[in-house]
Amino acid sequence: MPDSQNPLVSIIVPTYNEEADIARTMDALAAQTYPSIEVVVVDASRDRTPEIVQSYSDRIPNLRLLRQRPQPGVSVARNDGLRAATGEIVVILNADVFPEPDFVERIVPHYQNGADYLSVDSKVANLDHAFPCFIQAQHVYDQQHNPEEAAWTEGFSCRLAAALDAGGFPETFGRNTAGEDGVFTERLSRRHYRHAADFSIVVPHVAPAAFCEYWVQRLGRGRGGAYRLYVHEKRPLRWGTVVRSVIGTWFLTLIGIPALIDSWRLTPYSPRGRRDLLALWWARTVEMAATGAGYWNGCREIARLGLNKPA
Numbered sequence: 100m101p102d103s104q105n106p107l108v109s110i111i112v113p114t115y116n117e118e119a120d121i122a123r124t125m126d127a128l129a130a131q132t133y134p135s136i137e138v139v140v141v142d143a144s145r146d147r148t149p150e151i152v153q154s155y156s157d158r159i160p161n162l163r164l165l166r167q168r169p170q171p172g173v174s175v176a177r178n179d180g181l182r183a184a185t186g187e188i189v190v191i192l193n194a195d196v197f198p199e200p201d202f203v204e205r206i207v208p209h210y211q212n213g214a215d216y217l218s219v220d221s222k223v224a225n226l227d228h229a230f231p232c233f234i235q236a237q238h239v240y241d242q243q244h245n246p247e248e249a250a251w252t253e254g255f256s257c258r259l260a261a262a263l264d265a266g267g268f269p270e271t272f273g274r275n276t277a278g279e280d281g282v283f284t285e286r287l288s289r290r291h292y293r294h295a296a297d298f299s300i301v302v303p304h305v306a307p308a309a310f311c312e313y314w315v316q317r318l319g320r321g322r323g324g325a326y327r328l329y330v331h332e333k334r335p336l337r338w339g340t341v342v343r344s345v346i347g348t349w350f351l352t353l354i355g356i357p358a359l360i361d362s363w364r365l366t367p368y369s370p371r372g373r374r375d376l377l378a379l380w381w382a383r384t385v386e387m388a389a390t391g392a393g394y395w396n397g398c399r400e401i402a403r404l405g406l407n408k409p410a
Contacts (some may be wrong), residue, residue, distance in 0.1 A: 100166070103136040106187040108203050109259065111180030112140045113173050117194035118147045118307060125151070127197035133204040139183050141176040141259075142226035149192075171173030173403035174279045181262050195305040196221075198254055205300050206256055215292035216257035218250055218282070219300040226302040226370050230313040231306035233382030236375070239313035239368040242298070250294065251280040254302035260290045271330050271406065276397070280293040282331055310385070317386045321393025322400075329407045331400065336407040341398045358383040 110128060115119060128138050138159050140152050143166070152164050165183055167176045177191055190203070190208055209228050210349050220242070223235035265286035272279040287295065307313040329336045351357045362379035369375040 101294070105133070107209065108133065108136045108181075108186060108188045108190060108207065108256075109186030110136060110192055110203075112138065112182060112194055113167070113176030114140055114142045114144055114148050114152070114194045115173075115176075116144045116146045116148060118144075118151060120195040121148050121151050121324045123197045124192065124194055125159070127200075127202075128242045129155055130200045131198075131271060132200050133207065136203055137163070137184070137186060138410070139163050139165065139180045141165045141179045141183075143167040143171075143176065153290050155320070160339035167393035170270070171274035172270060172272060172276070174270045175274055178267040178270065181259065181267050184259055184372045189262060190254065191260045192254065193304065196253050197224075198301055198302050202254065202300065202302065205297070207256075208320050209290070209295045209297060210258065211297070212295075213293055214295035215261045216287050216294055217405055218252045218294070218296040218298075219254045219256075219302055221253035221299040221302045221304055223306045224303045225305050225308055228308035228380035230382050230385075231308055232369055232375055233362075233365070233379050233386075234263065234307060236304040236365040236369040236379060240365055243368075248381075250284040250288070252302070255280070255284075257287065257292075257402050260300045261287060261290070265290060265292075269331060272323060272326045273400075276326055277320040278321040278327045279329075280329065284389075314385065314389050318393035318396070320386075321390030321395075322397035323393075324390065325394050325397030325401060326406075329401050333409060336398060336402060338398075341395070345391050345395045346393075348387055351386055352387040352391065355380075355384065358387060 132263050138161065140163070142149050142152065142164060149164060155164050163183065165179060167179055181189060188207065206217055221238065223231045225231045226235060237266065265283065268279045269282050307316050326336050359380050362376055362383050365378055366373045370378060
């Protein structure tokens with residue numbers, strides 16, 4: 100039972116066709132050593148994900164499986180989970196994340212010491228592929244050189260009251276988009292909630308290894324960039340600027356040298372160092388092409404839906 104020493108922690112897991120990964124995540128949650136947790140899975144799947152989740156009801160007593168509202172996007176699922184959660188603290192997990200057994204046990208003391216939201220470290224588990232290798236190297240580089248980018252992390256947690264006060268995640272970002280997590284942490288920061296970080300807590304996760312999965316993920320990042328600029332920040336959508344930006348990105352992609360320079364910077368943070376240069380270059384090249392395409396698609400969608408209106 101929750102008490103002052105062991106406040107209830109709600110773990111929210113949005114799922115969409117996750118039958119390949121969800122069992123590993125559920126195994127990790129069932130193995131948590133902290134005595135007071137609930138798991139809220141918000142599902143929009145068309146595969147066997149719900150059946151797999153329900154099979155853990157005997158191993159995770161406080162397990163709830165909710166159907167996501169008939170509206171697409173991970174923000175909607177996370178907000179549904181926030182509304183259903185009853186814990187003082189909430190953890191937002193992706194369905195390809197499998198935290199160590201002492202994960203919840205290690206984050207709770209930060210909240211007992213006054214934190215309102217907590218960033219931890221993460222590590223890609225499948226580093227035998229080029230794209231995951233790039234994602235991990237980029238993560239370590241950003242953590243050291245762009246700390247402002249590290250507020251949102253795998254295994255992110257916060258106080259439920261703070262999350263609700265911040266308005267949750269922006270649902271206008273829609274499906275297949277990245278960037279909503281950055282907006283959420285920005286909202287917490289603007290309300291002067293206390294941020295803590297403990298990078299000794301490392302959360303393993305799986306990154307896209309296949310070309311199509313990686314392309315879709317990076318496409319979503321480009322689309323999310325457009326939504327952040329023209330929906331969240333309400334900057335004027337000027338097509339001349341958009342076209343120049345997209346053409347410039349694709350031109351630099353074709354040249355290949357900027358991607359090579361970026362990849363060279365990342366090699367010290369890659370598992371095999373300089374020997375990973377070509378793999379990193381390929382991943383960076385695909386990323387540049389995909390984010391350019393995603394940005395273009397996002398701008399067209401924003402214009403079509405009339406979302407770029409003054410605040």
